[in-house]
Amino acid sequence: MDLLTPELGLFFWTLVAFIAIFLILRKFAWGPILSSLSEREKGIADSIATAQNVKAEMAQMKAENEKLMAQAREERSTMLKEAKEIKDRMINEAKEQAKNEANKIIADAQVQIQQQKNAALTEVKNEIGNLAVEVAGKILRQELAASKGQEAYMQLLSEDIKLN
């Protein structure tokens, strides 16, 4: 039972020691430590929040960049397509033009050939005509040199007139 009865002296000194240590620690240890701890915790929480915000911003920027890239790519492909179209069109146009030009030249050439052919034919005809007339004239002169022939011819001519 001796063990269970508290001694006055020890009780007193414990009280003194505890109150002293409590007051000193409250002022010089717990105060600064607890406030620093909560400050640090707040700081860390803030930093994490900021980091998350930055991360979100980064993600957004990345998405935007990707969008821009996609747009640019699309633009490039449309530009390429357009250029190709233009090129094709120009080539086609040039071809068409060349074709037309060639056709025209061919047509012109054909016309000219025709003309020249006609001219040549006319000339040949004229020449042949002239030759025939000349031959006929020679023949007639030959024929008309004899009187009999003259009469027969005159007869022929007069028959022609009678008939008219």
Next chain:
Amino acid sequence: MSFKRLFPLLILAFGLLGFTNSTFAQEAENHEIAHVEGAEGGHEEKKGINITELVFGHVSDSHEWHLFSLEGEHGHETEVALPLPVIVYRPGKGLSVFSYSKFHGGWYLDEAGNHISNTSYDGLYVEKNMKEKIKSEDGSPVYDFSITKNVLSMMFSVVIILMLMTSAAKKYKKGVIEAPKGFQNALEVAIIFIRDEVAKPNLGKGFAKFMPMLLTIFFFIWVNNLLGLLPGGANLTGNVAVTFCLAMISFVVMIIRANSHFWGHLLNPPGVPTGVKFLLVPIEVISLFIKPVALTIRLFANILAGHIVILCVISMIFIFGALSKGAGIGFVPVSLAFSLFMFMLELLVAAIQAFIFTNLTAVFLGQAIEEGHEHHDEAHAPHH
């Protein structure tokens, strides 16, 4: 696994101890008396060991810090101890301060089995049984405020705590967020543990107000528990005066901080019929006063029990040694293994008990400062 294997052994050992302890205590007492009687005759008498005295001498308070015993000539033991200042107050005679070494002069046994100092000083003498008491020869009351071994150890712990905490606190600079270094890391774990696991769940929003008190209680108990485990250390937290003082501090804080809601529920529980109130209120009041008692006993008994068990396990070497030298030496490894195991357990208990005391203080405070919930009252009302 290892626990399971050790447990039966431990039970066996304690059973054995309980048996041998009582028989040896008696035998030793006989020896002692014989020793006193045959003091002038022979010096071959000193053989038995009084385990009760040994154990309680180690766990109870003392006016000197015992270091070791030297076996001198003629079989006399010379106790090497640091005498501590005695401060006593006697109504009428006032305060007297002197060294405990004034009582140096040996002991004799009185009829009640108490050791009485041969020398007296200033009308005072020492009576030693389980405890050391300074008494006056004329029987008038003596109030002992001596710096005993426990008080000195406590002062030592106060210095240690102050040095550790203030040096750690200096590293925290206002408005600068820094990673903790060195001892700060260890300290912060404990502080954050107390804050997040003890204060916040029990005290709610107003926890910050009680943090300094809870932290002081926790570290005061923990450091003193650990100091008590050092060889030669004082059994401070295993002393009922200390735990009673700490429990009273938390009780007084609780009473001061208690709000009207708490007192209302205690003295006039709402929604309870008058007849039941006569039964309920006394029980509630008793339960209020049981709280500090529970705190006192829990810490004191746990630490004291741990010390006693370690001492007993160590003493087994000497008990068996008294039987035969071989048995004593043979028992050394077993005893050391047990005491090592107990020591590890006590290291754990030192922290656990500090935590439990702090936690219960927080729980009691939380009950006292709890704000009333409206629905709580309504839940009782409709039945009556």
